[in-house]
Amino acid sequence: MKLDQFLKFKCLVATGGQAKYFIQNGEVEVNGHPETRRGRQLSDGDIVTFQGQSFDVGGTDG
Template sequence: MPSLDYIKLDQFLKQMQVVGTGGQAKLMIQAGEVAVNGEVETRRGRKLVSGDRVEVDGQAWIVDLSQLG
């Protein structure tokens, strides 16, 4: 299985089961409810790489691409 270089923010939120659909992810991101590395991120296509920190509603995840895909 090829390793991923990145994962898009909306896909990551779905993988982590923060949201059930891409539409929910889009709305959450556009509403400014998601932070990446401490900064609010409003682009759902933001490319995440291993080590990035994603925060939603006080919960945080560290991106580990080796665990995804």
């Protein structure tokens, strides 16, 4: 799954445009590092952090 799709899937943003905005402004981290590519392909075990919340890709949280 791509990063922008993940944010929408987790209901952290309502639209792809919102996802793009937050990602391109460096407000989303993947594995502890800011990620500015909305098309970043995520893998099981990646940790996405957004607005103080962390989510395990492929995990059962959230």
